[in-house]
Amino acid sequence: MTDLLIRGARLLGDRTADVLVADGRIVEIASDSPIDAAAVAGRSVETIDADGLVLLPGLVDVHTHLREPGREDAETIASGTRAAAVGGFTAVLAMANTSPVTDTAEAAERILDLGARTGLCDVHPIGAVTHGLEGQQLAELGLMHRSRAAVRVFSDDGRCVADSRVMRRALEYVRSFGGVVSQHAQDPSLAGPSACCHEGEISGRLGLPGWPPVAESSIIARDAMLAAHTNSRVHVAHVTTAEGLEVVRWAKAKGIALTAEATPHHLFLTTEELLGYDPDYKVNPPLRPQEDVDAIRAGLLDGTIDVVATDHAPHARQDKEHAFVDAAFGVLGLETSLAVISDVFVRTEQMTWRDVARVMSQAPARLAGLTDHGGDLAVGEAANLVLIDPDATLTVDRSASQSYSRNNPWHGRSFRGTVHTTILRGTTTAQNGAPCDLTRV
């Protein structure tokens, strides 16, 4: 196996060092004197000149839709992991709302295996909370956990586990093996069946049915109390509202085992985007007004939000070319999330690269129980790494995406801070926007 020498990168954005990788692990970090590639006896060494680049642990996404099995026209595990590698990810958690639903051990193991076959990014299945995502009967949570896939995160994402009794039982049940329920917090009974956007002045003017913020905050409040009651862990997927964030803050202050995530699109795009009725901005939960975006940003900065997750949700073109209320929900995110977070928070000096490592790698890895990811860049750790060019600009071109889908709300926008190289266990998986062909390795 070829060793990898990363020369002159700024580790976590701070000190400059050379990092030597062998057999998929970090074997040496030298900040005082450079590592001499020629001195690594008897091995071939590939050197990456990382002058001016920032080295972080590989990114981890706890919220990805890979569409396989079922909608391979929109995305496959192969195409999705190409997008993930290009986006700097070394591990992604694949949501359960495929067809069939990931609600059995066999379905979970199949996703694990398909992910392993691509070799570009680790893929860990998320298990459904309820059978068929129907919200009624618990899925085989324990069997999924005992399977080779070792499922630890469960979610009916796309749907809220709305029934309080079911949510209580799920939390009680996963507690014994350290599982966590990731909740799509949105009370379906507080909106009509065709709700498709934020309920507010813009939806009123556009004549679109919406979800009120209370549909989110009330479920977060209920789940926080259920987590406290069951002494179990709940994770709130994609928090989007200021009032939902307030409830998260309150629950954490009470010591309740609750974590929360935010997506790049909810940290950047607002309800105003809907004025043109473009379904590429139709997402669930919906884009919110600027006040909410500002609140979620503040929540990420003060630690109320633990992780950034993409909610990468590819859709075949025909599923987005309907009238707004009829079109599918979701936006692409894997290839752009680092650039968006970098541009919004690092460029403006509100976050350090160490903060980015925390919210996009370390905290997500901890949440998912992935011990090989989200490290501190120390000798002995698995070499799951990402090199970032903090000064390069990404101008998003949806046709250049690795995803099979084109529902890209970032198209035409520019962000500073791009993924330069992604490294999975010592192997380069993507470089400068292109995935590596690992069949050559």
Added chain:
Amino acid sequence: MTTPTDTSAEVATGAPPLSMPKHLLSIADLDLPALRALLDTASQMQDVQRREVKKVPTLRGRTIVNLFFEDSTRTRSSFEIAGKWLSADVINVSAKGSSTSKGESLRDTAQTIAAMGVDAIVIRHSASGAAHQVAGWVDAHIVNAGDGTHEHPTQALLDAYTMEHAFGGSVEGRHVAIVGDLTHSRVVRSNLLALAKLGARVTLVAPHTLMPSGIGEWAQTDGFALATDLDEVIASGPDALMMLRVQRERMSGGFFPTPREYTVHYGLTRDRLATAAAANADLVICHPGPMNRGLEIAPEAADAAQSRVLDQVAAGVAVRMSVLYHLLTTGGLEMTA
């Protein structure tokens, strides 16, 4: 026969060229001169409507498709008559059932129709924004004949036309109360925009459950009033009462307890008609139809001398002729057969 010299004469007098949009998707697309032109031309079209021989050659050789994803006998017939009286070839296409995520995509449906070479597509869809989206996908002129709960611009034009004629020429300074299911009404959204441009004072009357989200901020920005008590509004002597249709299925959706309770609070009953007529001698009653007699409007009110419901229907053809004329031609109104 009038000729294009009419247009050049206008230009010669120094009048600014009219900026008519390519599509009529929303009343917001129209500036005041364009809105004024549509209403004024409608008046000429109404003269045509009153002739024995109603056909004029203006749109001869043009093809208009009425693409209706939702049933609507009156709006479709009105557009059909309008197009035919202007000598256009009018084809009705019912796309009902394809307006869901399961069927052909809206884009494919629209592009298929447009590829046949049509000049204009008049589109009715149960989804808000559908006409807007289609306008981005095809080259033909798009006329929004009602999109979901968003807008119904030609309805607002015919309402404005009817009220202007009832009030002797202008709605400026007149008080118009619009009563009923505001949340689900495309009529009210278009009317708010049109009446504001024409200088009318508007009060919207509904229970809070039937008011669109964010209507408070909206009312402040756009300068209209909100009320929940219809009797108070009627006592203030409005010039026009526009009663919106209340769909019976809304009654079971938790928006209102029962039809009876709705009528007691928000119906234009015999008693309210008497009070309103006493408070304003020039009272005008409008309803976009189809009416639920006995629910939002008592038969005595629907058929009262103050009712302009049938005038509205007649005006509908005239304003639609005007819209098609203005969108599809660049001037030179040929008014003789």
